[in-house]
Amino acid sequence: MSDLLERLRGRGWRMTAQRRVVAEVLNGDHVHLTADEVHAKAIAKLPEISRATVYNTLGEMVTLGEVIEVATDGRAKRYDPNAHRPHHHLVCARCGAIRDVHPTGNPLADLPDQERFGFTVSEVEVTYRGLCPHCAAA
Amino acid sequence: MSDLLERLRGRGWRMTAQRRVVAEVLNGDHVHLTADEVHAKAIAKLPEISRATVYNTLGEMVTLGEVIEVATDGRAKRYDPNAHRPHHHLVCARCGAIRDVHPTGNPLADLPDQERFGFTVSEVEVTYRGLCPHCAAA
DNA sequence: CGCTTGACTTAGACATTGTCCATTGTAGGA
DNA sequence: TCCTACAATGGACAATGTCTAAGTCAAGCG
Ligand SMILES: [Mn+2]
Ligand SMILES: [Mn+2]
Ligand SMILES: [Zn+2]
Ligand SMILES: [Zn+2]
Numbered sequence: 109m110s111d112l113l114e115r116l117r118g119r120g121w122r123m124t125a126q127r128r129v130v131a132e133v134l135n136g137d138h139v140h141l142t143a144d145e146v147h148a149k150a151i152a153k154l155p156e157i158s159r160a161t162v163y164n165t166l167g168e169m170v171t172l173g174e175v176i177e178v179a180t181d182g183r184a185k186r187y188d189p190n191a192h193r194p195h196h197h198l199v200c201a202r203c204g205a206i207r208d209v210h211p212t213g214n215p216l217a218d219l220p221d222q223e224r225f226g227f228t229v230s231e232v233e234v235t236y237r238g239l240c241p242h243c244a245a246a
Numbered sequence: 247m248s249d250l251l252e253r254l255r256g257r258g259w260r261m262t263a264q265r266r267v268v269a270e271v272l273n274g275d276h277v278h279l280t281a282d283e284v285h286a287k288a289i290a291k292l293p294e295i296s297r298a299t300v301y302n303t304l305g306e307m308v309t310l311g312e313v314i315e316v317a318t319d320g321r322a323k324r325y326d327p328n329a330h331r332p333h334h335h336l337v338c339a340r341c342g343a344i345r346d347v348h349p350t351g352n353p354l355a356d357l358p359d360q361e362r363f364g365f366t367v368s369e370v371e372v373t374y375r376g377l378c379p380h381c382a383a384a
Numbered sequence: 385c386g387c388t389t390g391a392c393t394t395a396g397a398c399a400t401t402g403t404c405c406a407t408t409g410t411a412g413g414a
Numbered sequence: 415t416c417c418t419a420c421a422a423t424g425g426a427c428a429a430t431g432t433c434t435a436a437g438t439c440a441a442g443c444g
Contacts, residue, residue, distance in 0.1 A: 122391060122392070122439090122440055122441075123440075123441095124391095124392065124393080124439080124440075126392080126393070127392090142430090143430080143431080144429090144430080156393095156394085157393085157394095158393065158394045158395070159394095159395090159431095160393075160394065160395080160396090160432085160433085161392080161393055161394075163430095163431070163432075164392085164393085177320065179317055179319065179320040181317065182315065182317040182323040182401095182402095183429085183430085184429080184430060184431090185320040185430090185431090198357075198361075198362065198363065198365055198367065200365065201368075201369075207363050207365075209357060209361045209362075209363075210361060211353065211356040211357045211358075211361065212356050212357075212358060213351070213353075213356040215349065215351075215353055215356075215372055215374075216374075218349040218350050218351040218353075219336075219347060219349045219350075219374060220349075220350060223336075223347045223348060223349065224336065224347075225336065225345050225347075225378070225379075226378070226379035226382075227336055227338065227345070227374075227376045227377060227378050227379065227382075228376045228377045228382050229336065229374050229375070229376035230339075230375065230376045230377075231339075231374070231375040231376065232372060232373065232374050232375070233372070233373045233375065234353055234370060234371070234372050234373075235370065235371045235372075235373075236353075236354075236357060236365075236367050236369070236370050237367070237368060237369040237370070237371070238365045238366045238367035238368045238369065239365060239366045239368075240363070240364070240365050241363075241364035241365065244364075244365075244366050260410090260411055260412075260419095260420060260421070261411075261412095262410080262411075262420095262421065262422080264421080264422065265421090280401085281401080281402080282400085282401075294422090294423085295422085295423095296422065296423045296424065297402095297423095297424090298403085298404085298422075298423065298424075298425090299421080299422050299423070301401095301402070301403075302421085302422080303421095320430095320431095321400085321401085322400080322401060322402090323401085323402090
């Protein structure tokens with residue numbers, strides 16, 4: 109079952125049906141759902157779950173570092189349960205499909221000092237864009 | 247004056263006071279304003295300019311490739327007049343300050359074939375995050 | 385077990401960001 | 415100067431996200 113759920117239990121969370129369902133919906137690989145997509149899938153399992161609870165629960169998971177917020181387009185944020193293995197994203201410009209990718213090399217090392225403007229740089233986020241096999245064929 | 251304005255004129259744009267003002271507001275380096283920030287600055291020069299016109303004009307500039315849309319946070323898109331020199335971004339996680347940066351190396355080359363899942367990858371976008379000198383001092 | 389209580393959920397109002405449309409205005413050529 | 419196609423405007427609407435007041439319930443305790 110859900111690793112995510114186990115970790116949350118271990119953090120002293122009160123276990124409610126709503127939180128269980130949100131965690132279940134987020135289970136899996138290459139999962140990058142918007143809050144409203146999570147809500148829709150959650151409703152299928154627990155019809156009375158509210159939008160506010162989905163937003164609250166996702167926000168808490170992010171705060172705990174168990175879920176990552178990803179903003180690949182200028183639209184809705186996406187929620188990514190793959191929080192414990194650093195990775196980047198490959199996005200289809202046409203259909204929006206998103207895959208986790210693990211580039212070689214360290215982009216942080218590619219930013220020279222004189223390009224840092226005195227910033228303390230701690231993090232880097234890489235988004236590759238292109239066409240997925242299906243969209244490229246069309 | 248505005249290079250941007252010159253290029254737009256060259257593309258056969260009808261020159262209106264509104265378009266002139268939007269182009270003026272976007273003039274400069276390291277400029278990454280939201281649509282509503284552009285609107286606020288535009289109003290200071292031309293009080294009757296409407297929000298819809300600012301959105302329209304920005305959208306047209308993006309379509310023409312004279313301005314880039316940047317989505318560094320999950321909030322409002324930002325509009326970047328630096329469209330003719332490829333670059334990436336360095337963002338202060340605290341105050342939101344954004345600088346253009348030019349990393350060495352090519353991140354596209356760092357994505358191995360087996361990490362491409364059959365995608366045709368054409369573009370890569372890198373966002374560095376950290377603290378600007380001012381925020382790091384506080 | 386069945387209370388108690390503070391944490392959780394809910395519905396819906398509200399905020400922000402962005403899009404669309406019908407109407408009015410005007411830049412630029414004839 | 416006049417015409418007209420293109421542009422600007424205000425406001426309705428849509429999508430996403432935040433907040434609050436009131437009701438509900440998980441879980442620790444007697
Ligand atoms: Mn991911
Ligand atoms: Mn830029
Ligand atoms: Zn696709
Ligand atoms: Zn800062």
